[in-house]
Amino acid sequence: MPELPEVETLCRQLRQRVPSAMIKGTFILDSKLGKLDNLKGRGIASVTRLGKRIVLGLDDGRSLEIHLRMTGRLLWQEKPDIGEKPQHSRFILDLTPGRIIIVDPRRFATLSLVADAAKGNAAVDALKPGCPEALKEKGCNRSRSIKSFLMDQSIIGGIGNIYACEILYRAGLNPLRRTADLTSEDWRRVRSAMVEVLSKAVVCRGTSISDWRDLFGCKGEYQKELRVYGREGKKCPHCGGIIQRVRLLGRGTWFCPNCQA
DNA sequence: CCCTATGTTCCCAA
DNA sequence: CTTGGGAACATAGG
Numbered sequence: 611m612p613e614l615p616e617v618e619t620l621c622r623q624l625r626q627r628v629p630s631a632m633i634k635g636t637f638i639l640d641s642k643l644g645k646l647d648n649l650k651g652r653g654i655a656s657v658t659r660l661g662k663r664i665v666l667g668l669d670d671g672r673s674l675e676i677h678l679r680m681t682g683r684l685l686w687q688e689k690p691d692i693g694e695k696p697q698h699s700r701f702i703l704d705l706t707p708g709r710i711i712i713v714d715p716r717r718f719a720t721l722s723l724v725a726d727a728a729k730g731n732a733a734v735d736a737l738k739p740g741c742p743e744a745l746k747e748k749g750c751n752r753s754r755s756i757k758s759f760l761m762d763q764s765i766i767g768g769i770g771n772i773y774a775c776e777i778l779y780r781a782g783l784n785p786l787r788r789t790a791d792l793t794s795e796d797w798r799r800v801r802s803a804m805v806e807v808l809s810k811a812v813v814c815r816g817t818s819i820s821d822w823r824d825l826f827g828c829k830g831e832y833q834k835e836l837r838v839y840g841r842e843g844k845k846c847p848h849c850g851g852i853i854q855r856v857r858l859l860g861r862g863t864w865f866c867p868n869c870q871a
Numbered sequence: 872c873c874c875t876a877t878g879t880t881c882c883c884a885a
Numbered sequence: 886c887t888t889g890g891g892a893a894c895a896t897a898g899g
Contacts, residue, residue, distance in 0.1 A: 611877040642895095662878080679878045681896080698896085716895050718878065754888060763879085772877050820898085822877070839877095859889065862875080 611822045612678045614736050614768030615811035615832065617662050620684050623825035624657045624664070624710075627686060631705040640700040640714075643721045649674075654705070660731060661767025674703075675722045676712065682719030685711045686825045736768035737808055742797040749789030749797075756792065756800070757785035758859055768808070771861045772817055772839045777803045779838045784870045785863050786856075810835065838864040 612620070631654045636646050649668070656667035664684070666674040678684070685696065688708040695702070701712040701721060712719055734740055749759050760766060760774045769777065778785050781803035783796060792800070816822055816830030819840065823829060837847055841864060842855035851868035 613877055616877075677878085679894095680876070681878095715897065716876090718894065718896095720879095752887080758889080761878095770877050817877070820876075857890090860891070861878095 611681055611683070611820070612662060612816070613770035613773050614659075614662065614808055615773070615814070616816035616822055616824075616830070617659050617664060617678070617768070618737075618812050619815045619824050619830070621657050621659045621664055623686070624666075624684075627707060627825075628654045628657055628666070628705065628710075630654075631707050634704040634706060635702075637702040637704070638700075638721075639702065640717060642717055643701055643719075646721070647723060649723075661733060661735070661763055662770070671725070673724050675720075675724055677720045678712075678714070679716075679718035679720065681716040681821065682712060682714040683821070683823060684825055685713055685823075685827065687711065731767070733764055733767040736766050736773075736804055737812075739766060739801055739804055742794065742801045745801055746792065746794060746797040749792065752789045754789055755785060755858065756783055756787045756789050757863060759789050760800075760804070761859070766804075769804070771863075772819070772836070773807055773811065775839045775864050776835075776837060777807050779865060779870060780807060782869055782871070784867075785858060785865055838866060840864065 633649045633652045636649055638646060653669035654666055655669045658665045662677060664676040686708060690709050695711055696713050698713050698715045699711050700714050703710040739745060748765055757774050757778060760769045760777060781799040811832040814830050814832035815824050817832040818829035819833050838853050841853045844853050846853055846866035846869055849868045851866050853864055854867050856863050
């Protein structure tokens with residue numbers, strides 16, 4: 611479920627609870643997550659977002675990286691004895707001020723302890739994608755679709771299926787357009803739609819279309835702003851045309867054939 | 872039973 | 886080498 615705005619929301623909320631916290635213990639409830647070194651007594655020094663990953667920096671230089679994949683959630687419990695752990699709890703990080711639980715029905719989420727802080731990540735963050743010409747340069751010799759370009763985490767970090775659809779709607783571009791064919795003006799619109807959609811979605815604390823909840827169990831608000839995602843057969847809010855759905859890269863892809871040429 | 876699902880990775884064919 | 890399709894991972898919901 612989580613794309614950049616959802617992960618960013620979790621990171622911001624973690625930052626208001628977790629700094630100067632000490633790890634009391636870690637409990638892996640699902641062996642699929644693998645094993646973890648003993649982290650008891652380690653402090654949390656920082657919380658950063660790397661694309662869709664949450665990076666908890668420890669006071670010994672190592673980092674605990676969480677990727678929530680499709681259905682992973684983080685839940686904060688201030689007083690663990692009050693909140694019983696919910697169904698599908700997979701991991702508990704017990705801290706001095708409270709605890710963080712990874713809840714994940716589909717069990718795709720991953721957890722890893724990494725030694726090197728800044729690992730080689732060539733991708734730009736989708737909230738700070740650089741200038742339009744820099745994006746154009748990355749796409750100009752490719753025959754791939756603009757949607758797959760936007761969702762390629764090795765090029766741009768953070769965009770998933772919902773926001774890719776919404777960004778392309780607002781940029782007025784058909785998801786199947788080849789990146790090599792895009793003009794400078796097209797790239798300018800892609801860049802500006804990307805930043806506008808994602809920063810608005812961060813302010814809205816994500817899209818609660820099904821089960822996304824923030825660190826404290828609250829829904830986001832961006833589902834009210836969706837123009838095309840999940841709206842097959844409905845009217846385009848701009849031209850009144852009928853929104854179409856196609857399948858691209860194995861994912862549902864919604865767009866307005868009239869507005870997105 | 873069918874289909875769908877906010878992610879990633881792997882294999883395969885064009 | 887590039888690209889997209891499909892399956893896989895595992896579970897819930899329509």
